Amino acid sequence: LDLWLIATFPALNLDIDDYPAIKEYLEQFLPKLNQTGEPFIDKNDEKQKTRKKTGNKWFETQDQIAYWNEFNKEKIVWKRIGSILKFAYDDKKNYCLDSTCIATGENIKYIMGYLNSKISKYYLSKEAPRTGTGDLIISVQALEPNPIPQISKEQQKPFETLVDYILFLKAQDLKFHGIKYELMPVYFEQIIDGMVYELYFEEILKEADKDIIQYLGELPEIENLSTDEQKMNIIENIFNKLHDNGHKVKNHLFYMDTIEEIKIIEGK
DNA sequence: CGGATCCACCGACGCTCAAG
DNA sequence: CTTGAGCGTCGGTGGATCCG
Numbered sequence: 001l002d003l004w005l006i007a008t009f010p011a012l013n014l015d016i017d018d019y020p021a022i023k024e025y026l027e028q029f030l031p032k033l034n035q036t037g038e039p040f041i042d043k044n045d046e047k048q049k050t051r052k053k054t055g056n057k058w059f060e061t062q063d064q065i066a067y068w069n070e071f072n073k074e075k076i077v078w079k080r081i082g083s084i085l086k087f088a089y090d091d092k093k094n095y096c097l098d099s100t101c102i103a104t105g106e107n108i109k110y111i112m113g114y115l116n117s118k119i120s121k122y123y124l125s126k127e128a129p130r131t132g133t134g135d136l137i138i139s140v141q142a143l144e145p146n147p148i149p150q151i152s153k154e155q156q157k158p159f160e161t162l163v164d165y166i167l168f169l170k171a172q173d174l175k176f177h178g179i180k181y182e183l184m185p186v187y188f189e190q191i192i193d194g195m196v197y198e199l200y201f202e203e204i205l206k207e208a209d210k211d212i213i214q215y216l217g218e219l220p221e222i223e224n225l226s227t228d229e230q231k232m233n234i235i236e237n238i239f240n241k242l243h244d245n246g247h248k249v250k251n252h253l254f255y256m257d258t259i260e261e262i263k264i265i266e267g268k
Numbered sequence: 269c270g271g272a273t274c275c276a277c278c279g280a281c282g283c284t285c286a287a288g
Numbered sequence: 289c290t291t292g293a294g295c296g297t298c299g300g301t302g303g304a305t306c307c308g
Contacts, residue, residue, distance in 0.1 A: 052281050064292045099278055131296065139295060
């Protein structure tokens with residue numbers, strides 16, 4: 001299945017006459033497509049408005065989007081406004097609308113993992129501006145001052161690998177596999193939450209013998225494995241090991257909210 | 269069960285601001 | 289002036305839930 005995206009960004013300076021099939025298709029939506037903001041009467045005698053007034057041509061999008069090529073890069077995508085914060089990873093060149101934001105650049109998987117962590121959500125819920133109805137506005141302005149711990153590529157590795165595990169698991173039909181498999185991505189997310197706490201409160205956690213990063217052990221990469229079965233086997237083995245009640249990671253995570261700072265962040 | 273009601277969310281709007 | 293980024297708001301929608 002081939003899907004084509006028609007993206008008539010003004011910044012592309014397209015001549016619609018070079019694309020007769022697209023022109024013919026879009027013309028059926030005139031005069032609605034005009035960007036004059038003027039009202040008009042449609043076929044059913046209903047009063048309608050053309051699109052908002054801009055200097056752009058009738059077949060073009062409303063916003064300039066000179067940065068359109070950023071959509072083709074590895075990126076984080078999130079909904080700008082809402083009560084539930086989710087930061088998604090995309091390397092499939094998805095284009096998205098004004099109701100979302102994207103971020104491209106370095107360290108994408110680590111930053112995505114961080115932004116989805118409890119500590120980041122706590123920070124945003126305190127610091128980000130809100131709409132009149134109380135929804136959070138997670139704009140560029142809200143994210144820029146976010147104190148994301150800057151760590152080396154080497155330190156980012158376990159974050160990235162766990163992100164890969166979670167992305168793989170969430171792409172599977174976990175209900176079909178069973179309840180244990182549904183728990184796996186949830187637990188790996190908890191581990192990342194704990195790792196981010198450790199970046200912030202390393203001294204406190206080590207003092208209380210509740211740190212986890214040094215106990216994670218080897219987390220094998222899955223991206224070069226050829227079959228989903230191989231990936232699932234690796235991930236399940238790691239899960240079995242880290243989720244065992246005798247394992248320090250499980251034990252330390254379970255009691256992490258005895259730390260006062262973490263208790264506050266988790267609202268307990 | 270079907271209709272009424274609610275509510276979170278999406279897409280789009282109108283606007284400001286910056287730079288040239 | 290034009291181009292371009294992006295902020296905060298709002299109406300409509302559709303899924304979820306309630307209720308008779």
